[in-house]
Amino acid sequence: MNLRKYAKVFDIGLQNTFVYRWNFLMRALFGLVPLAGTVLIWRSIFRERGADVAGYDYRAMVWYFLLTVLVDNLITPTEDEWQIAADIREGQMSAFLVKPMNYLGYRLSLYGSYRLLYTIVTLVPVAALIWFFRGFVVLPASAGTWGLAAVSLAMAGLIQFFIAYALAMLAFWILEISTIVFILYSFEYFLSGHTFPLDIMPVWIQGALRVLPFAYEMFFPIAIFLEKVKGAELWSGLAIQTGWLLATWLTAYGMFRRGVRHYQAVGG
Amino acid sequence: MRRYLEIYGIMLRNSVIREMSFKANFILWMAVELLWFLGQIVFIEVLFGYVDRLGDWTKWEVVLLVGTHQLIGQLFQAFFYANVANLPELVRTGKLDFMLLLPVDSQFAVSTRQFGMDNVVNALVGVGIVIFALAKMHVTPGPLQIAMYIPAVALGVAVHYSIMFALATISFWIVRAQGLIYGYYNLFNIARYPDSIFGNGVFRFVFSWIIPVIVVANIPARLLGRIFDAPLPLLAHLAGAAALAVGLSRAFWHFALRRYSSASS
Numbered sequence: 001m002n003l004r005k006y007a008k009v010f011d012i013g014l015q016n017t018f019v020y021r022w023n024f025l026m027r028a029l030f031g032l033v034p035l036a037g038t039v040l041i042w043r044s045i046f047r048e049r050g051a052d053v054a055g056y057d058y059r060a061m062v063w064y065f066l067l068t069v070l071v072d073n074l075i076t077p078t079e080d081e082w083q084i085a086a087d088i089r090e091g092q093m094s095a096f097l098v099k100p101m102n103y104l105g106y107r108l109s110l111y112g113s114y115r116l117l118y119t120i121v122t123l124v125p126v127a128a129l130i131w132f133f134r135g136f137v138v139l140p141a142s143a144g145t146w147g148l149a150a151v152s153l154a155m156a157g158l159i160q161f162f163i164a165y166a167l168a169m170l171a172f173w174i175l176e177i178s179t180i181v182f183i184l185y186s187f188e189y190f191l192s193g194h195t196f197p198l199d200i201m202p203v204w205i206q207g208a209l210r211v212l213p214f215a216y217e218m219f220f221p222i223a224i225f226l227e228k229v230k231g232a233e234l235w236s237g238l239a240i241q242t243g244w245l246l247a248t249w250l251t252a253y254g255m256f257r258r259g260v261r262h263y264q265a266v267g268g
Numbered sequence: 269m270r271r272y273l274e275i276y277g278i279m280l281r282n283s284v285i286r287e288m289s290f291k292a293n294f295i296l297w298m299a300v301e302l303l304w305f306l307g308q309i310v311f312i313e314v315l316f317g318y319v320d321r322l323g324d325w326t327k328w329e330v331v332l333l334v335g336t337h338q339l340i341g342q343l344f345q346a347f348f349y350a351n352v353a354n355l356p357e358l359v360r361t362g363k364l365d366f367m368l369l370l371p372v373d374s375q376f377a378v379s380t381r382q383f384g385m386d387n388v389v390n391a392l393v394g395v396g397i398v399i400f401a402l403a404k405m406h407v408t409p410g411p412l413q414i415a416m417y418i419p420a421v422a423l424g425v426a427v428h429y430s431i432m433f434a435l436a437t438i439s440f441w442i443v444r445a446q447g448l449i450y451g452y453y454n455l456f457n458i459a460r461y462p463d464s465i466f467g468n469g470v471f472r473f474v475f476s477w478i479i480p481v482i483v484v485a486n487i488p489a490r491l492l493g494r495i496f497d498a499p500l501p502l503l504a505h506l507a508g509a510a511a512l513a514v515g516l517s518r519a520f521w522h523f524a525l526r527r528y529s530s531a532s533s
Contacts, residue, residue, distance in 0.1 A: 033457060037457055
């Protein structure tokens with residue numbers, strides 16, 4: 001496979017995103033408001049309670065949420081599914097079908113460049129935030145944790161991307177995919193660790209979350225980084241995550257193949 | 269005024285007809301909103317597993333607050349959301365030209381074309397939650413509380429509308445404005461939190477007066493469920509903040525229109 005063309009796509013993605021730098025900046029800026037709300041509500045909870053919450057104190061909780069912001073910037077696809085769906089709906093897909101290029105590879109390159117640029121642009125506000133809360137930062141004790149967290153993070157990013165891609169493929173069959181995307185979003189939002197760390201939930205829910213894909217989209221790599229999962233639990237978690245990675249990849253790939261057969265190139 | 273009401277009536281009818289021709293979509297959107305709402309209730313449930321109260325708010329008072337936030341947010345979405353969210357697209361494609369040519373107020377023209385029926389259903393879910401929370405709190409609001417709650421909810425809708433409208437108006441300067449819509453969701457993310465968690469610093473001042481998202485749901489909820497709070501200053505605060513938001517966003521709209529050059533077509 002010729003990787004150079006995908007590197008070119010990566011570069012185009014960078015340039016395209018840079019044209020809309022204001023959009024970026026607004027997102028980064030407004031994104032701070034919910035974070036402030038989260039920090040304030042937990043401050044209030046810890047004040048009221050005067051004790052730990054499931055092993056988190058106030059500092060650990062704030063650090064957890066800072067990590068979610070960082071991970072979110074690094075791996076969560078922002079507009080990929082809408083763009084893919086638009087490619088299909090508006091007939092742009094025809095142009096890709098005749099090119100010697102794998103659409104999944106093309107999209108993955110764009111996703112990579114968006115995420116890279118997004119992370120760089122938001123690096124300043126995120127670094128400022130972390131500096132502001134510098135007393136709360138706890139880095140992993142062992143070097144191996146860094147490596148495992150990085151591997152898990154990469155897998156989480158790919159799972160998120162493949163899910164977004166597979167959902168967008170629905171545009172081959174139905175006109176309007178936004179409702180289905182938002183239904184999945186709401187599950188991801190509450191069950192992947194955005195709203196609160198999953199280990200403060202009741203135990204029976206945690207058991208269910210261990211086998212569902214959502215925790216492996218965000219919470220799991222953070223939990224590794226915070227050294228909350230260790231030993232056998234860590235390895236079985238990584239195994240389940242790998243399973244979900246394969247499953248979502250196969251789904252994304254299969255949906256594309258079936259979709260193309262159904263494709264009618266309207267307006268192409 | 270009468271003419272505007274007539275025009276609005278016609279647009280309302282068209283919206284209902286349009287929505288009823290996409291019934292599956294209508295039901296799916298309702299499901300989306302319900303899921304988000306359920307998620308919030310789960311969130312409260314988890315938080316109050318660890319504490320009995322947040323500042324001076326008990327669990328059911330927070331549920332009342334979230335129900336009120338749902339009611340206000342969904343009413344805003346029903347009347348205005350789709351229209352205001354579409355404004356950046358009108359600017360980008362130059363279709364705004366046709367709206368400006370209409371013999372009605374330009375802000376009215378861009379803000380009222382579509383009406384979301386599914387949001388009305390979800391607003392009613394909010395009302396149901398409010399009533400349920402009141403029952404759990406053993407509070408029966410008198411006619412005076414209800415008489416203050418209804419205009420307070422309307423003022424809340426006005427604040428939602430003004431802030432989103434001002435954000436969308438930025439699209440005259442910034443070409444791709446999805447980030448602005450995202451901004452709306454981010455700002456109102458904190459509207460469903462009890463006001464007591466914000467302390468008394470700069471943050472609370474900014475988000476109570478300049479971008480008054482904190483007061484939008486908190487004041488109506490206090491007016492309805494907490495009879496021992498002094499009601500008039502609260503209502504006056506909300507009315508003042510709403511008037512300021514409406515006035516400023518309208519001034520900003522006129523300022524932005526002056527530099528509109530249309531897209532070359």
